[in-house]
Amino acid sequence: MIVVVVVLIFNVYINKDDVYTNNGESQTDRIASVLQNATETDKFGIFSASIEQGDGGTFPTIRIGMDETKSEQELREYLGKSLDKSDLRQYNIVVFKKDIQELEKEHTMLEINGIVYDYIKEKNYKGVQIYYPSIEPEPVIKITISENNELSSEDLKTELENLLASKDFKLLVKDISYKIQVIKS
Incomplete structure (x- = not known):
């Protein structure tokens, strides 16, 4: 019994050191x-980063999205120097690179989608569904209205166009051309 307790305490202590520092x-x-810190320096052009814990079937992963014009090798060297060695052993690091203008377009479309979602929720419109915005071949916000809904697709489209053309949102959408598609289904 005493041996089991000692082994258990030792095991917990070892695992604790892998996860927590002294502070x-x-x-x-x-x-x-x-x-x-890597994002704030802008040296690496990081636009997104996530830390995903493994779920038994997957390995813990650090996912980093960066500007395709920046050096992935320099980023990996920085991470190798800056992260704890135990963290590097426990996590896969996945880096994906994209064109920064495309990323800005995606980001803007997601913001527009959020504004549209909030507006529809605020108006308490029922039977209206907003889809994740598509970027290719052209940026589109797609919305469906159930067939039995009294709200017409033309009216909703006009409301949304007016909302996004208002002075509050003009700066958000100034450099992107997009389409709002509202259909009955």
């Missing part, structure tokens, strides 16, 4: 801090 900083906090 109580968690592994996720350490990784997030390094990623935040």
Whole structure:
């Protein structure tokens, strides 16, 4: 019985050292801090980063999206120097690169989609569904209205166009051309 308790305490102590530093900083906090520092320098052109814990079937992963014109090798060297060695052993690092203008377009479309969603929710429109915006071949916000809904697709489209043309949102959509598609289904 005493041997089991000693082994259990030793095992917990070893695992604790892998996850927490002496000051109580968690592994996720350490990784997030390094990623935040890398993002703030803008040297690497990082536009997104996530820390995903494994779920038994997958390995814990750090996903980083960066500007395709920046050096992935320099980013990996920075992470190798800045992250704890135990963190590097426990996580896969996946880097994907994209054109920064395309990323800005995607980001703007997601913001527009959020504005449209909030507006429809605020108006308490029932039977209206908003889809994740498509970017290719052209940016489109797609919305469906149920057939039995009294709201017409033309009226809703006009409302949304007027909303997004208002002075509050002009700056958001100034450099992107997009289409709002509202259909009855």
